[in-house]
Amino acid sequence: LFRLTQYIRHHPDPYYTPEPDCCHKLLGHVPLFADPNFAELAQEVDLASLGASFEDIEKLATIFWFTAEFRLCCEDGIIRVCGAGLLSLFGELEYALTEVPTRLEFEPSKAVEQTYPLSDYQPLYFVADSFRDATAKLREFNKTMKRLFQVRYNPHTRSVEVLDSKDKVQRFAQSITN
Structure with missing residues (x-):
């Protein structure tokens, strides 16, 4: 089951929307969830949230933001977009591939310390080699969470x-x- 909003971005600015719309869901999330490696990453976040403290839930939400929504990947030395937010926002997609934003190697312990704007282009993107690489790092991070x-x-x-x-x-x- 995949819930989809009926809202579509405003026509004066089709390159960016602060709210997730049907373009975001269809162009961003649907193709990603069709990739078993991404689905495994999302499932890992979901499983880690079960029984987690509110503080750890916030950390997982931040990790999801920087992996599922606004993440870059490096394949054969070429930076590519891999996040649903980037795939559905043409303006930010172009911006993310410039030299303006900061890029850091994806490390969950560093990602959880970051803040991020909800209604503007991201000043920072994390780069991972692949969804498998990000999932492996997430699993190691999840071992640090205290649960009963x-x-x-x-x-x-x-x-x-x-x-x-x-x-x-x-x-x-x-x-x-x-």
């Missing part, structure tokens, strides 16, 4: 399993060794 339980997604049953007892952890460990 762990979760995992079971692709066979398409369900989330809560690992909150020794017995469940042992069954999980046995399932991955078989």
Whole structure:
């Protein structure tokens, strides 16, 4: 299920909109979610949010902003846009590829310390080699979050399993060794 807004950006400025509209959803998010590597990154953020503190939820939202919405990637030395916000905002897409904004290598611990404007071009973009690279770094970051339980997604049953007892952890460990 993918919810889609019926709002479309104002015609005087088709290159930028401060609110997510149907162009943002259709041109930005839909193609990304069709990529299994991006879907895995988004799922990792979702799983990390279960049982997380409000402070950690805010950190995950910031990470999502800098990975799913406004991220750059470097393939064979060429900077490309990879975020839904950039893919759906032609004006910011052009701007992001100039030398004006700051670019930093994607590190979740650095990303969570950043603030970002909601209604203007981003002054900073994080660059990751790939969605897999960003997901691997996110997994390492998630290990630093304190929660009373762990979760995992079971692709066979398409369900989330809560690992909150020794017995469940042992069954999980046995399932991955078989």
